[in-house]
Amino acid sequence: MAYLVLARKYRPRRFDDMVGQEHVARTLGHALDAGRVHHAYLFSGIRGLGKTTAARIVARALVCEEGPRRDPCDACEGCRLALEGGHPDIVEIDGASHNKVDDVRDLRERVYYMPQIARRKVYIVDEVHMLSTSAFNALLKTLEEPPEHVHFLFATTEVHKLPATILSRVCRLDFRRVAEGQLAEHLGSIADREDISIEPGALRLVARASEGSVRDAMTLLDQVIAFASEATITEADAREVLGLSEPERIADLVDAFVARDPARALEVLEAILAAGREAGAVAVQLLEHLRTLAIFVRCGPEAVEVTDAERSRLAAQAEGLGAPSWVQGWFDRLAHTLSMLAGHPAPRLLLEMAVLDLSAGEPLEDVLRLAERLVEQPAGPLPRPEGRRAAPRPAGPDRAPSAAVTRRDRQSPLPDDDPDRAELSALLAGALADDGDRGGRARASRTSRRRGSTTPPSDDDDPDGAAASTAAAPDAVSPRPSEPPPPQAGAEPLRDVAPLSAEAAPLARPPGWDEWEALVERCLARDTLTGSVVREVGFGGCTPGAVELWAQPDDFAREQLSTAGPVASIFAQFLSEVFGSAAQVRWVDRPPRVDRAPSLAMVEAERDRAARAAARERALRDDALKRVLEAFEGELVEAEPDPGAPAASEAEVG
Ligand SMILES: [Zn+2]
Structure with a gap:
């Protein structure tokens, strides 16, 4: 007698035989028993969950001469014909091959014929999402006013491809992936009925590999049974058929990550790949292990379903982690690699680099901790x-x-x-x-920090404090690590405006400065270009009838302001509004000067610098930060002023 594959031999014939779809069985059973069967059902879910099988049970329950009822009698002529697949009133259509509008039009005409032997006609349309748009439209007409004696049972693996007009006219039932434990139990009961001896570990591997699909699980179990040569099918047999690595080898790999031992990690990976495993399969197994480890770490040892030996290995790995977030970092990195593996010409290289990376990464969390x-x-x-x-x-x-x-x-x-x-x-x-460069700079600024710290701290609003802040200026604007190091410690830092060194004269505030600032603000509010141009010219003060502005004759800002155009006209308008209609501009052919005719850009830069210096002073007085700087022999590169804090006082900017 020919061997009948398990998936067909154990195909459920009644709702109670279905695995993992209890909610579907209950809904359909109630509808059949109560005689309130909807005209159109949609069964959705991944392949191999029993959608078509459920549709056939419903169809048989509807055409049974004793029915409709939850469990067809399986004895009457209707049941017999249905079981043989030859009932004239049950029509099975494959959406993939009958997706033309003509097919559906043909169906639409035939649904109005009365059933031949049963009281009802049942149409089962598999892969209904494959129908063309015009076919859907034709079908829709039937669904809007279905004949009393007709039922549609649609099945799809891609429910998102169905038009909303169809979805709104069907009763939708979602089939769920079957939990690993329930699937393994089901496989075990089938093995018992087949009188096959198989290790529970093998059943668990098959259940896991089938990702919740009952039919896939049965097919894999068939393959494992065909492969095994001994009386009892072992976990190793299942692993061989499924192309899985020994979990111990995967755990070895994670051990190498934990120990931050790239050489060992590569060695283990080479051994796994040499055994003929696919890079993608190894990556998936690694991800599974990391997921289990993450659950172990976050939820406790009892939260994972593993053997005692695996549990003790997980415990050792969890112990070795610097921080629980390491596992998440590894997982993300590996998941990214896995997403690139499919279709890549050199998947092995990708996996090797990922494994090197995971085992050699810098433990940044440690520094933070x-x-x-x-x-x-x-x-x-x-x-x-x-x-x-x-x-x-x-x-x-x-x-x-x-x-x-x-x-x-x-x-x-x-x-x-x-x-x-x-x-x-x-x-x-x-x-x-x-690296030598950074080390040298760190030492240099340590020196300057120590020198600076001899200055006693002073209050922010104390005029003497201004001197202290100014003295600290080279530190306050010391370059970020990405910038080239200064030629020597304490050298004048580069700035995009005229430098203000410790010896520089205090910032000038020519008469009429507040009005000038108001003018620039109004220009900025009206037009960004005009505002940013006015912001750059030096303001030398105002006398009755004249405003003195400083800029070189070929300066861009000066050209814009003195040549007829939109910028000049906006400027002229606000000039007369702020300084009076008679006010004229008197140009001085020199660049803006901090101590004589500063531009607003200069003043704002100085305010920002002063705010940063004040923030730095405050930060350096913070005990916790002192300890961190001491421990790491670090430097305070920059202290951001608190945006909520009041602007730097006049005393600080001089
Ligand atoms: Zn029957």
């Missing part, structure tokens, strides 16, 4: 053991000391009062400044 601990530490001097300055600084791209720090921190989180913590900080700081 350390900083948090320092901030939380009560005020007081930091332990500074001798020889801290002599802590080894790695040169070049060798990141080994950084990894060493991570491992030490991981194995025994150091208490805050442990002198080793300071050493750790020194190591970490050394690793952070591991």
Whole structure:
């Protein structure tokens, strides 16, 4: 006798036999028992969940001579014909091959014929989303006023492709993916009935690989049964058929991530791939492991369904994580790689690079965690053991000391009062400044910071404080790391406006300055170009009937303001409004000067600088920040002024 595949042999014949679709069975059963069967049902869900099977049960329940009822009798002529697939009043249509409007028009004419032997006619349309738009329109006419004796049962794997006009006229039932445990249990009961001995682990692997589809699970089980040679089918058999790696090997790989050991990670990956595994399958298994590890870490050991051996390995990995967020980072990186693997000519290379990356990444979280601990530490001097300055600084791209720090921190989180913590900080700081350029600059600015700190702190609104802020100017505007380092520590930083050094004369406020500022604001509000042009010229003051402006004769802003055009006319309008209609412009052929005729751009830059300097002063007095800077031997590059704080006072800008 020919072998009948499991999926066909165990195809459900009644609702109670269906796996994992209890909600569908209940809804349809009630409708049939109560005799209130809708004219059109839509069964949606992924392939292999039993949509067509459910449609056939409903059809049989409708044509059964004892029906309609939940469970057809299976004995009458109607049931017999339906089971054989030859009932004249049950019409099965494949939407993929009968998608033309003519097919549907033909169907529309035939639905009005009375059933031949049953009291009802049932149309089962599979893959209904494949119908063409005109076919849908033709079908819609029938659905709007269906004949009393006709029922439609539609099935689709892509419900989003159906027009809303169809969806609104059907009773929709969504078939769900079957949970792994329920699927494994179902497979086990089938194995029992087939008198096949199979390890529970093998059933679980098959259930997982079929992703909730009952038919896929049955097909895979068929393959595993055909492959196995021993009396009992083992987990290893299933793994071989499914192309899965040993979970131990996948766990080895994650061990290498945790240990930040790229060489070991590559070695394990090579062994897995050498066994003939596909890069994509390995990536998926890795993702599954990381997901399990994440659940283990976040929800506790009891939240994961694994063997005891796997649980203890997960525990060791969780112990080794610097922070739970590592797993999420690995997962995201790997998921990104997986999305690129399909269709890539060199999937193996992609996976190798991802694995290298995951096992060698910089443990940034550690630095943050350390900083948090320092901030939380009560005020007081930091332990500074001798020889801290002599802590080894790695040169070049060798990141080994950084990894060493991570491992030490991981194995025994150091208490805050442990002198080793300071050493750790020194190591970490050394690793952070591991390229010569950055290291040199960090040392240089440390020197300047120490020099600056001899100035006693002063109140922000104290006129003497202005001197202190001004003295700190080189630090306040010290370049960001992306900018080239200054030629020497304390050198004059580059600025896009005239520099204001410690020796520079205080900012001038010529008579009429407030009016000038109001004028620029009005120009800006009216027209951005005009405003930004006026902002750049120097204001030398106003005398009755004249406003003195400073700019070189070939200056762009001056040309715009003195040549007839929209900019000049807007400027002239506000000039007369603010300074009186008789006011004339007197040009001085010199660039704006901070101490004589500043431009508004200069004044605003100076205000911003003063606000930053004040914010910096405040930040440097903060105990928590002091501890962080000390521990990392860092520099305060910039302190953002609090946007809610009042603008810098006049005293600060001079
Ligand atoms: Zn029957």
